[in-house]
Amino acid sequence: MRPVLLLLASLGLAAAENGIDAWLRYAALPCDVRKSASVPARIVALNGTQTSPVYTAGQELHKGIQGILHKDLPVTNTSVNGSSITIGTVNAFASTGHVLPELDLTGDGFWLSIKNDSVQIAGQNERGALYGTFQYLSMLAQGNFTEVTYESNPSAPIRWVNQWDNMDDTGTHGSIERGYAGPSIFFAEGLIVEDLTRVSQYARLMASIGLNGIIVNNVNANVNLLNSTNMAGLGRIADAMRPWGVRMGISLNFDSPRTLGKLTTADPLDQGVIEWWDDIATKLHGHVPDFAGVLVKANSESQPGPLTYNRTLADGANLFARAIKPHGDAIVMFRAFVYDNTINETNWKADRANAAVDFFRDLDGKFDDNVIVQIKYGPIDFQVREPVSPLFAHLEQTGTVIELQVTQEYLGQQCHLVYLPPLWKTILNFDMKVDGQPSLVRDIVSGERFNQKLAGYAAVVNVGTDKSWLGSHLAMSNFYAYGRLAWNPTSDDVAILEDWTRLTFGSDRTIIDTITKMSMESWPAHENYTGNLGIQSLTDITGPHYGPKPQSQDGNGWGQWTRADAKSIGMDRTVWNGTGYSGQYPPEVASMFENIESTPDDLLLWFHHVPYTQQLKSGKTVIQHFYDAHYDGAAVAQTFPEQWKAVKGLVDAERYDEVAFRLEYQAGHALVWRDAINDFYFNMSSIKDEQGRVGNHPWRIEAEDMTLDGYTIIRVDPFETASGFHAIRTTSNTTAGTATAKLDERFEAGTYDIAVNYFDVKGGRASYELFLNGKSLGTWLGNHEDKLGYTASPYPDGHSATRIYFRGVEAAKGDVLKIVGQPDGGEQAPLDYVSVLPSGTID
């Protein structure tokens, strides 16, 4: 231990941490626990080849025990008698004379036996041995020294990560589609980066949670990945990940034979095209002998595909399947995310949700045996609430993989805490009742229900170069939980979270309870303040998918429609009167969704078009539920910053502050969401909130009502994302403006929390100062570019709207509030309103 750490430890303070080690910190256990802990005397890893996961396991165990217990165990690669931790494959155990009990291990499974001075970790394969080692380390790191003996097998053979990293030929760094943690760890300037340290660290994280494969580039694939320099680079990536048992694959662009190969066609049945792909597969295999496979997005969102050549999607998938077949056990993951994004909303029966079943139902049985269909969990696109994709019930002769999203594209983009396992488990535990038999989604994607050899999980993760991997420390619980659930989808989501918390932040009960409570409240809260009753995430679907913009759902061909008008809302997806989507489910499920009475409230508007006054099972009307849910959800988010304060001093200051900043930000943005959605539907329906809250803000002073000097009033677009639909911005790009207001009779003398709502737009770092009676209460910068690590919108809108607090201010009527805003280029210090809040009030 370095002296500074010793000093901090002796003072009982947690050392600063940046999150790079995530849940693999191997933090020292308390001294008394360390002293009483006993582990065997040496580590025996039954493979001395440095690229072997068993060798890696030995090294990792050495490092872990050194950190956790301050013990420096010798590592050998040959079997010895006496006190030891032995790691190897079942075969290696047998060939070195170890007698193991009869085991029933499947691919990647392991057997772990911990008995006083003998620990044995036997993998069905080398990867399994590494997984068992991580399991043992996880126990040690959590101070768990119980003697156990058990076998553990993964639920499914495919447990992959998808990265949506771009090659970015011209930029210096590879950007990441829907990535919120900086540029790519794989690509820069159209090439594979030289230094692959982060890549191997990523593989380590993946291995520790049982993930065994990765697709490294965006599904919207750049053909240049297949040029000869990059093929060699792919070999380097695979080399960096192999010691961790992670196999690498890539996304392909269907048109590559034309764009890169200069052929006249990409027709999957054309002999020249077939030969072109055969050649590519041979070359890839030359660089990456254990190539995992290819991911293909075809005929979707303007991507080319076989339909362009009047061939079926199966023809397209089989083209790749046959090209890779001679080279090992690589697979084709063919995405079911195929749909037309130019459908016509005036057609009542048009429905994007129907697309996957329409396209794939008749193809069951037509795919080669090394093709697997990758299906997003819902039929639209990673929404806060969707029913399970009905396609899972239709592919009985084809392996399927469920596609989840760790990157929170529609769910707050890692700036909001949303713990996703409760959402995933709702999907995985859904019973499709195929042929009237129990058919849980998790049993379909494990391959069990339809007896498929190839099946499993893929999640879009999109880590970036930020030290925290996902841009947010708390968001990493989703990545951890993804691996744990892919291994065992019946695991308890709270138990997983508690393990993650102990490993990431320590075992203090307050830390565990605080993170558990906030995390378990987070998905319901987010659903409440974004989109309820199955209406989907009411975000800007033609923009960054972040802040509120419900009007973007309708009036375009993307098909994420709400069909909201002055009287009614929701998609009629019934068979009798609507798009027929509900009929895509097996009969028992179909009849549940076909009828309003049996459709659960949380999916009502997904399946039915109803008046705003429709009564829910709760007794509320649809519109009142909207209003109440938005107030309730935002109120929960307001408690997060306060809850987090309980762990101050218990976790290191660096991560404490970073999390605190995001939770405070989330609380403010949840109010933006609440007001935008409520104002929008109040405006549309003209139905008043029974509780009189919507459109009524007793403690606000609108910026447009202040006395302005150097500021001008603007209309904000979309209107509902500014209080009073207006805001102000400076009249120049260089000269400061001031906005002044006298506190009126609402404000009796007392202590107030002053909240300023402003817009932190992309393209500058404006500075602000707030004064009361000429005395400065504080300054701040519009620098979310730096602090949230991603750039929001260049305009004042629902993406950029945000709030800052100045708490505990003594004020009284007649006092003068003044804000000075100094523009910085395109960021013209925009302001929306000031709330002067009596203690405990939210407005």
Ligand code: GCU
């Ligand atoms: C969503 C997402 C896109 C992505 C697409 C896909 O539409 O917004 O960025 O390319 O899904 O999964 O292919």
